[in-house]
Amino acid sequence: MTATPARSIAPAAYDAVSRSLHWGMATLIVIAFVLGLTVDLFPKSWDHALVEIHKIIGTAILLLLLVRLGWRLTHRAPAPEEGSAILSFAARAGHIALYIVMFIVPILGILYAVRRGQGLDFGLFALPPLQAAEPRSITRPIRTWHELAAYALIAFACLHAIAACWHHFIRQDGVLRRMLPASHRKAL
Numbered sequence: 085m086t087a088t089p090a091r092s093i094a095p096a097a098y099d100a101v102s103r104s105l106h107w108g109m110a111t112l113i114v115i116a117f118v119l120g121l122t123v124d125l126f127p128k129s130w131d132h133a134l135v136e137i138h139k140i141i142g143t144a145i146l147l148l149l150l151v152r153l154g155w156r157l158t159h160r161a162p163a164p165e166e167g168s169a170i171l172s173f174a175a176r177a178g179h180i181a182l183y184i185v186m187f188i189v190p191i192l193g194i195l196y197a198v199r200r201g202q203g204l205d206f207g208l209f210a211l212p213p214l215q216a217a218e219p220r221s222i223t224r225p226i227r228t229w230h231e232l233a234a235y236a237l238i239a240f241a242c243l244h245a246i247a248a249c250w251h252h253f254i255r256q257d258g259v260l261r262r263m264l265p266a267s268h269r270k271a272l
């Protein structure tokens with residue numbers, strides 16, 4: 085008899101680590117995005133603290149992404165929902181695109197901060213700048229790309245959330261439920 089190893093059977097839902105990383109990172113991404121866009125609306129004296137909080141959250145997103153990729157590559161995810169090959173392909177391509185943009189945005193942010201001669205101020209201690217500030221005329225395009233990539237990330241995430249709601253309310257399959265805690269899976 086050839087027994088299938090338990091590891092090779094696709095689980096019915098995402099495990100607790102994947103779910104925590106998914107919702108935790110989604111929350112941090114929204115906070116970083118809103119903070120990045122609204123810094124100028126606060127009193128000038130708050131600028132430094134808010135930009136540092138933005139940079140710390142952004143750097144945390146990058147570190148969590150590495151943990152998430154490591155976890156994802158070593159643990160099985162649920163199998164694609166039964167349906168057309170085009171839908172499965174679109175879902176997979178969408179997830180890969182999200183992973184790529186989640187990586188590009190903080191990398192561009194770090195590149196911009198480093199080349200502007202900024203360190204990272206945690207309040208109690210600080211990481212010093214790695215180099216002297218380069219002129220804004222040189223660094224401005226990096227900031228623009230950082231901002232455009234952040235818009236792309238939020239746009240992809242919105243499409244992705246709409247797709248998840250379409251699965252749940254229109255198609256009424258279990259795709260959204262498998263990203264929710266076990267206690268919510270039966271209730272919905």
Ligand code: HEM
Binds near residue numbers: 113
């Ligand atoms: C997913 C993570 C991130 C998102 C969604 C994000 C988003 C944004 C947005 C929307 C802006 C406004 C752009 C503009 O007004 O030109 C911004 C600005 C900025 N970001 Fe990020 N960012 C992220 C990560 C990072 C990281 C990791 C760093 C550096 C460690 C960083 C450094 C900066 C800096 C220095 C600014 C300019 C702030 C200012 O002086 O007003 N960002 N970011």
Ligand code: HEM
Binds near residue numbers: 248
């Ligand atoms: C910034 C926001 C978000 C980002 C960056 C994001 C990213 C991702 C990524 C990369 C995956 C693939 C997981 C994997 O298999 O490795 C995923 C799965 C999933 N996400 Fe999100 N997500 C976000 C917000 C949301 C929201 C708001 C919802 C619900 C309304 C949602 C629902 C889901 C569901 C149901 C899955 C599992 C899909 C499946 O099994 O085919 N996500 N998300």
